[in-house]
Amino acid sequence: MAAPSDLEVTATKINGSSCQETVTNGDGINGPNGCSVAPATPATPTTPVMTVTRPSRTPSLTGLSLTEYSANPSPPAESKRRKAKKVIPDDYILPSGHPDYLRLILTSKVYEVCKETSLTHAVNLSNRLECKVLLKREDEQPVFSFKLRGAYNKMAHLDRAQSWRGVVCCSAGNHAQGVAFSARKLKIPATIVMPEGTPSIKHLAVARMGGHVVLHGPDFDAAKEECARREKHDGLINIPPFDDPYVIAGQGTIGMELLRQTNLQKLEAIFCCVGGGGLIAGIGVYVKRIAPHIKIIGVETHDANAMTQSLAKGERVLLKDVGLFADGAAVRTVGEENFRICQEVIDEMVQVTTDEACAAIKDIFEDTRSVVEPAGALALAGLKKWVAANPSTDSSRSLVAITSGANMNFDRLRFVAERANVGEGREALLAARIPEKPGSFAKLIEAIMPNNVTEFTYRYTDGEVANIMLGLSLTAPVAQRAHQLQLLMGRIAEAGMEVTDLSGDELAKSHVRYLVGGRAKVPNERLYMFEFPERPGALEKFLATLRPRYNISLFQYRNYGSDVGKILAGIQCPDGEMPELVKFLKEIGYPWFDCTQSEVAKTFLGGPGVNEEGAVPL
Structure with a gap:
């Protein structure tokens, strides 16, 4: 393997403490305060290491670069399709030239590391909805997510003549843990690239599994560039999160289990959260081959609906903006092979709100006493919405929701608890x-x-x-x-x-309800909502950016444990300086929304004579 970059250092700060010495334990080489230290190139795949590198480019602080799937995706242009025979053996190729997914799923190697997860009857929810609601508990996997299936199946099929060099991926979520866990099992070196601001709970979890964690750059755009550099420079194999036949087949084993675990005659529909499309493609391609009468229904949030728009248009689309609450499913464009399959197997798409996802998290907790992540609750949120729109007198009909993951940041529970009752009505x-x-x-x-x-x-x-x-x-x-x-x-x-x-006003629910003080007569006040990366020092940097030029007349922020924070700020700016302010807001790089003319803002924050001239449309 090539020598590490000159930019790389082998000591990283965690919680303000630097690693200075190492102590060996059963998990590998660990320094004080949970720091992991090792050479840049991992000696064995079971040695958790961590490095920090510095990008040469200036970061673009956009909301889209804050989560791994929404950052700098490949354009969806249908250029030359990668030949499946380059990925899988010729005898697994159908006459059409596409992979034989039934054989790939039946011969999958996932059970060398994964477990067959439970199909839990949600009794309370079933009674409320007057049908049989079943939860496919992928949160029971060793890494608390279905992602382990696809990652392991892909890596288990790698040519050992190449895989000895190691694998690499860019992720700070479930995919990262799936790759690291699989690498330890297969004794393959794994390098996981994450942004420097990644919460310690995430990179320490990957390091404990034996992954060589590289903290690089301020956002996922920079981290993906570093991942690509290491793939090329060090000869590593990049493990894709969803757009790969072996990954799709690994996820498809969930469908195989489902058909064994339930009465096919009573099973009406299976609901899956949709991000890049690997989960629903794998389940759908198997189920439609064995039991085509069962509906395959995808679920997305209204503000991250790449699959819904792509299916409607008949081609993959690239979203300009995506909502980041369900970050595990926040993609700007779906996978190419995934989309081809989804066009054939998806019967319907359901779109849900953030509040409805929060309500579904609460529903799952009440029936199982388990807390899933937002993306892990999307399927159930969609199921509930679909049942309301498609009532039936058959109370014995069965509906399955895939609880796809449970890697929830504890601090986010505060937000979920506040929104769940609104989402449930x-x-x-x-x-x-x-x-x-x-x-x-x-x-x-x-x-x-x-x-x-x-x-x-x-x-x-x-x-x-x-x-x-x-x-x-x-x-x-x-x-x-x-x-x-x-x-x-x-x-x-x-x-x-x-x-x-x-109840449906985001400004009221996120900010105004927490402000006390009443209406104020503030001349030339403009109100803006901002999104910024939740990482150490980000709030201070945001304030420092605004402070030298404009007077801040209002400020509301609360940490909810998400990767993205929200701020409501009042900025005083005369009419004549509005073009300059708009230019400044665009230059700072944070996503922003003008809410000066919101009725909620006028009622609870503004006063007579305030904002009478109106705001410049943005």
């Missing part, structure tokens, strides 16, 4: 305008009863009108909650008070 967020006079509060509560108040935010602003933000519980059955909310809002209106439903 059990809670509504309302804005009420009532007269600023004695007795008005009592009159409002009287109109709300018997619903419980879950949140009540108020601050005196002027002597005429009081603006109140309310959280209210909804107790009616799922199908009747929208009607219950309309009746409740009608009672408030009949009492002579104005009321607005904010």
Whole structure:
């Protein structure tokens, strides 16, 4: 193997402490405070090591570069398709020239390391939805994700004449753990490239599995460049996360298990989360061959729907922006081979919201006492939405949701808990305008009863009108909650008070509900929501970027344990300087949204004479 780059160093800081000496234990070579230290080239595949490298380019701090699948994807142009025979043996190629996935799945090597996961009956959810809901528990795998199946199957089929050099991948998530775990089992050196700001819980997990972790650059764009450099320079084999026949076949073993574990005559549909398409392609290609009557339904979030758009257009599309909440499925373009298969096997696509995904996480917890990650709950969120749109009198029909992963950052549970009831329709967020006079509060509560108040935010602003933000519980059955909310809002209106439903307003849910102080008369104030990478020092850098040029009149931020943080900022800027401000915002590189004219902002944050001239459309 070629010598390491001059940029590489062998000591890395974790939690502010530098590694200075090593102690050998059963996991490999570990320094103090959990630091892992080793030579740049791993001596054995079971020795966890970590290095830090510095990119030569200036990073582009865009939201798309913050997660591995949305960063700098290959363009979806259908150029020359890679011949399958270059990847798999000739006798596994069909006359059409495509892989024989049935044989690839039946001869898969995943069970050398993976377990056949449970198919759990979600009793509580089944009773609520009046059908049999089954959860395929891929969170039970050794790395808590289905990704181990595809990674191991791919690596187990590598030519030993090449694999002795090692494998490489760029990932800080489930794929990274799958590759590292597989490499240890197969005794193949594995290099995992991640951005420098990757939380320690992620890179330490990979290092413990024996992976050689390389922390490189500020974002995944830089990390992918380093991964490609090492692949070429060191002769390593890049393990793709989804767009590969062996990876697809590995994921397809889930479908093989499902058909053994359930009654095929009663199984109506299988729901899969969709990112790059490896999971649903593998399951779909097997199930449709054995039991074509079973529906294969994909689930994406509204703001990361590359497969939905690609299927509608008939070709792979490249999304300009993607939502990052379900980061395990946040891709800008789906895999080429995956898309070819999905065009043949997917019956429907369902799109869900962030709140609906949070509600599904809660549902899975209530039935299994397990906490899955956002992407791991997408399938169930889609199942619930599909059942609501496709009611049936057959309570014995079976529906399967793949709980694809459970690598959840504990800090994110705070966000999930706050959003779950809204996503389930059990809670509504309302804005009420009532007269600023004695007795008005009592009159409002009287109109709300018997619903419980879950949140009540108020601050005196002027002597005429009081603006109140309310959280209210909804107790009616799922199908009747929208009607219950309309009746409740009608009672408030009949009492002579104005009321607005904010349950779907992201500005209200993410920021305004946490601000106390009331409306303020701030001249020339513009309100913006920003997204920035959640890594040490990122918030300070963001503030330092703004401070020299503009006065900040409002600021709200809270850490939710995600890879991406959200900020609401008020910036004072006269009309004549707006073009300069817009140019400045584009230059700082963070995704931003102008919410100056939002009704929520005007009601709870603005005041008479504020923002009267309006904001420049962006």
